[in-house]
Amino acid sequence: MIREQATDKRTLKSIRHEADLLVVGGGLSGVCCALTAARAGIRVLLVQDRPVLGGNSSSEVRLWVLGATSHMGNNNRWAREGGAIDEILLENLYRNPEGNALIYDTILLEKVVLEPNITLLLNTAVYSVEMDPNNGAETSSRIKSVSAFCSQNSTTYELVAPLFCDASGDGIMAFQAGAAFRMGAESREEFGEKFAPSADYGELLGHSMYFYSKDTGKPVRFVPPAYALQDITKIPRFRSFNVNDYGCRLWWIEYGGRLDTVHDTEIIKWELWKVVYGVWNHIKNSGQFPEAQNLTLEWVGQIPGKRESRRFEGDYMLTQADIVEQRTHDDAVAYGGWSIDLHPADGVFSEKPGCNQWHSKGIYQIPYRCLYSRNVGNLFLAGRIISASHVAFGSSRVMGTSAYVGQAVGMAAAVCTRQQLRPADLTGTKLKTLQTELMKTGHHIPGLRLHDEQNLIHQGRLSASSELDLSELPPDGPLIPLRHSAAQMLPLTPGPVPKLTFWAISTQETTLTVELRRSSRPDNHTPDITLETKQIPLHTGKQSVSLHFDTPMTDTAYAFICFGENEAVFIQGSQLRMTGLLSVFNKTNPAVSNYGRQEPASDIGVDAFEFWTPERRPNGHNMALRIEPALRPFAAENVRNGIQRPTHQPNAWVADQRDTKPTLTVQWDSPKQIREVVLHFDADFDHPLESVLMTHPETAMPFCVRDFVLCNDRNERIYEHSDNYLSQQVIRFDKPVETRSLSLHLNAMNGSAPASLLEIRCYQ
Template sequence: MITSGTTGDRAFPAVNIHADLVITGGGLSGVCGAITAARQGLKVVLVQDRPVLGGNSSSEVRLWILGATSHMGNNNRWAREGGLVNEILVENTFRNPESNPVIFDMILLDKVTQEPNITLLLNTAVYAVEKKDEATIGALQAFCSQNQTTYTLTAPLFCDASGDGVVGFLAGAAFRMGAESSEEFGEKFAPSAAYGELLGHSLYFYSKDTSRPVKFIPPAFALKDITAIPRFKSFNAADFGCKLWWIEYGGRLDTVHDTEKIKWELWKVVYGVWNYIKNSGNFPEAETLTLEWVGMIPGKRESRRFEGDYMMVQQDIIEQRTHPDAVAFGGWSVDLHPADGVFSEKPGCNQWHSKGIYQIPYRSLYSRNIHNLFLGGRIISASHVAFASTRVMATAAYATQATAVAAAICKERQLLPAAVFNEGLVPLLQKRLQQTGQHIPGLALQDTDDLVQTANIAASSELVFTGFPGVTFVQPLQLSTAQLLPLPKGKIGPMVFHADAGEDTTLEVELRVTSRTGNHTPDITLEKQTIALHPGRNCVQLTFSATMDQVGYVFIIFQKNPLVQLHRTDKRVTGILSVFNSINRAVSNYGKQTPPEDIGMEAFEFWCPQRRPEGHNIDLKYENGIRLFQAENIRNGTDRPVSAPNAWVADWTDPAPQLTLRWDAPVTISHIDLFFDADYDHPMESVLMLHPETVMPFCVRNYRIKDATGAVLAEVTGNYHTHNHIPLTTPVTTDQLVLEVEHPSDKVPAAVFAVRCYNR
């Protein structure tokens, strides 16, 4: 029996927790930041005001995770984010190929709870900040509604990944809401005068086919006049989930304090739309559909943006400006929406892409006036226009991973966030990020701690690409198609392809390259040829006079001609890809971007892959052989294709591919890192989309590592991850390591991006 004291004696239990880093916000950004920091040795408190992790990607909102890959609808090749973002998406694709949002919740929770350095507080909202002084946070006050407990969270460092910036706001951090004028930063896409309009919130619903008639009686608050939604004529009964991103509202309101009001308006729209679909008579196919789920909280796009020591602007994205403190990258379009959202006569979004991915500087990831506050997620230091790209979840989480590693450096050196830049520690930050698989465009890992850098490397074989082996098949040239090939510096060798024609016709072939190293936009045409084809099979040799100034990718473009069938192959190789000049309306890709002249965007064509099982390579022969798949690539510091494959690829016919590392004197190894090809080109959307495979076809599944005596140090079967971290129970001293791998299949030769060995 429990008896109570007087009313004045009652109080909620109070718990004090001290950590190295407190992260507020358990969306994808907070999750990736917390796990990254925990693995760097920090004690982390992760505070989430919802019952599940994931934020907009959770089952409460159900938005797919996207970033630079942009539904494979732009020219950003091999651009999926690395580190924890990649690890989570690869894990979800393996365990949850049906894209069930509830399973995704489970995967995030599983990842967080496996880290002993993380204290997770769910259903816990931060409501107050205690300051040590004007520029320093001392503690956060939080309350859990489920256990009626108050928490005091203390730490030397804090990271706000809450989306709305609750900690930054309460701490007095400088922030902005609404668009800046074009004059402030010289952004041509910004308005002539600053205004307060924002991107709105969205709320989704799911429908389900019950195979029997289902009636729907709408609530009294449902929107009655569906014609108030200009796009009502294009409603589709088959759409559900985040394909309904256009159900958006709130851009003219305060997207923080008016959120509940916005939610109610969105509920009115959702139930009004469903009533129209079910009861207007215009959708007979909806007779057996029922409303299975409606979001309870809206997905937020924009609210506060906080000021760091550098504010990203439109030019950073479109011009792909470089920064000495680059720690992450983005590649989503500049994606602004009309303030009236679903009630606007304008298109639901206005997306303008850059020609490639862009750098995100460290100086944008901490507050300029609250000295121990990192900025995570979508609240990083960016103008309204730049925010239109940096705001998407994979990009936001990728940047937050950088704050987590910076926090570890701050702890180790007793520093505050800005000091990492001001005291010249950015190279250390970049190095430690790259060691975890964080790709930073334009920067190769320089790692003197890696013992592989001093090893002699030999391989059982190295692919010299002369063409794809095996039988071919034909496909009509309904779309302009290109083979993307890496070529060495020097003269471009002759190539051979085969084409079938039903009658006499011509085929236009172009040789293109990109104007910027590291991009994959074919905006420079080196040569054009018109080839006469006769009925039947044609064996054609292409000879070009052009030369390569440096190692890079060329596009061998075959302009569309439905009378022609090109010979294709079902074989695939790391770093080799076919692309198509096609349309992807989901990301405003209509084959060519043609912006108005006065908005600061560039015109160019889109050449994008197709999702497997489509997207077959052209059966193109390169007679001189492409020798860019050497074993030396495993220590070149770039762990994905960029301007070259950057991988060791074994020969197709090698029955037992292996790498041998030999040192002139014995070395002591405590752990090994391997990086395999889990296909950085596949976007791996977390919900709604079905994926063609659970394991990427390029990924080495089975391998073993042996020392000089032949003792097996590690043996793995069924691998599907990019980064394999292998701690050795007992450090081994040896002058040789052998990595034995198996080909993933008879269609894909084995490939390894990196092998690294450490004694620490």
């Protein structure tokens, strides 16, 4: 029994925590920041004001995670984000291909709690910031500590660290620390952004709330709450509601862009509740949806998913030109690729379309200078609050990109901790160190290669049991109708284009247009340059057709063999799938404003171009081709070229498909003491891996090695692994292995694709 005498005042229980880095905000950005920093060896405090991790991707909001891949609806090939976010999404695919948001929650929590360097505080809200009064000669201020409160255990926390990261979405810590910020849209003149919105369109994106329904197998009635929206016609798009759309497919149930999206969030939430319950009342009780008779309302969001509020200023501000022009930055540490996606401020009540998306021709770099405060010296920025204009924010705000930025901040904090630096001090060779350490985790930075002097693979001789010579994509697959133009991407090198043979089936005499195209940038995958066009007469029936292109390739890049739309023609497909090879189609994907071609109606500073996108498996077969001479882009040497995914080339060793024991061997002239081996496999960076709602055809990517064995120079097994589905495996030996060679045996794949490896690294 506890009994206390009456008193004037009591204080709450208080706990003090210290760490190297304090991360405020447990959305995907904060989670990936904390994981990356902790795995790099520093102590991390992760503070989350909700009971689960994941922010807008969690079971509380249930938005799918997307980034540069954009539902495979843009021209950004092999663009899914790597590193910690890749690991999370691949784990979710393996355990949860159905997209259950509750299972996804457990994966995020497991990843965090298994890291010994992370202290996690859930249901804990930061409410106060103490600044350091002893800055010395520094011109910028510094955070000393923050105070937080957990409503579940009635405890306050004093949280102390030399470095802080605000990944809270609204910037609760950065705001109180006095960090410079913006809220709303810049004028067109400030950064020369032609897509800057008008006052009529509005300066802020609103919040959204989703619902899920369930078929109970028997009639269910619905009595709406008194606050439900009564007049559904107040929503201009009310005729779009149906029984099939639920969850984040209803992203356009949005409101709040005319309000203060920080302090008016509760007002916005109530308005969204009114809309959601009004919509469900319309579906259940209007009589227009008899198919809804057995449906019940299974779940409605309790908190809104936020899009935009404060954006904090760094030493550089990302702008529209950085995205559209794909500008390069010496301090690039991340990338984006989602469209510039702005929404009308009136949201669901607007007469305008729910969004206005404009894509660039490829992915763009995000510089490190956007990821720390320009006036608070020990404050990192991550997630949607990074230093970006309102227009650029329209692209950088999405969760896949936000998580990627968080990873960059986590590694930057680790480098700063080891070298006792402030965030702004990471320049020159120190910045190169950050880039190197990021790329070692599988964190791709466009335009950069990993140059790791400690990697012993560079000192050895590589050999392989076989290397795939691509002489044929055999004609054993389904017929591909040319209801839309289609293209086979082929990795070519400078010089003549090989002679190609394809197989066509025509229902009548016709002429087929075939074009040789490439992208204006070698690392892009927008076929915006036509090198040569041929008109090929076809007779009725099946026929083989030879292609001879006279125009040579001038650099190493993907060529597109484009077959023009022709309702009378089918192209023979192939069952053979492999790393770094894709077919693409000039189709539409309205979900991401892809209507086959992007054509700005006025001068808004974006490009006009066509969309050529893959189909999702089990569709999306390559086109059957005979290639003379054979292409040889799959050499073993690729595993040490510093690129861990297909870009301008496959960047992979691929074994011959007839090789029953594919093996890669590295040999050294003298014995090496091997403490660590890092392997990078092809987990199909082209597949977007949406985390909820959408289902996926596999639980592991078919190009990814499932079972492998590592042997020493005496052919003894020193490591073996089964049931792999991740893109990166780090092998650490308790005792160093002394050997003159390492042999990696790729014993089984997760699909029928030939065995492949993107990278191998070894360390003493």
